Amino acid sequence: MTDGVNLSRRGLFRGRLSAPKAGIQLPWSVSWDEFVAGCTRCGDCLAACPEQTLIKGDGGFPTVDFHRGECTFCTECVSACQAPVFRPTTQTPWEYVAHIEAGCLATAQVFCQRCQDSCEQQAIRFSPLLGRVPTPSIHAESCNGCGACVADCPVGSISIGLSRGEASR
Known part of the structure; x- marks a missing residue:
């Protein structure tokens, strides 16, 4: 990506000419840019969430939808993820x-x-x-x-x- 523009062929064919917008990030996730670079969009975190508050957001990246319920900070999304996109759960989950x-x-x-x-x-x-x-x-x-x-x-x-x-x- 250059200057926020997705120049990949996949992005071009899907009509995506800009970087995905950040929604409410998952607890303990790294910065949005690092998250987008490392997340595989496999959906393991979505399936692991017992509250079912995680959804596919812009670009297929997981985000939190509080209209579906609350986050209980159970760490299931972190445990289910194989990508290096989370900080240690001993830290504050988010701001x-x-x-x-x-x-x-x-x-x-x-x-x-x-x-x-x-x-x-x-x-x-x-x-x-x-x-x-x-x-x-x-x-x-x-x-x-x-x-x-x-x-x-x-x-x-x-x-x-x-x-x-x-x-x-």
Whole structure:
């Protein structure tokens, strides 16, 4: 690949003229560029995931879809993979955290706390407001980015992204 353009014949025939876009990467995976270079797209990690949250993303590379459920950090995807695309599981799995978006029911004054109820880390907190419905906030230091809140949100107003604020679903 040169300048983000896939110049391989296979990429040309498939109509792919650019590098695959990164979705939510698997826990403990190396940087996206290293992952794309090393991943064989065999699907072993997808089959190994007991939560079935892994899907084939852009270019056939595995990615996490939190609308299907949460990541329990079980390490099955890492164990199933033969390619050198994962860091040691003794390290932090990733730098993702939850982000509350504009369509949240609580911000529209509709009582809902499903995200808080689904968060085992207790990273989602609702601040009581006199005469108003409590609104959620994310305690980023407690959030492990598991995605349980994403699957549980009835209006899809929670995304998972890098802790620096780069949200993606």
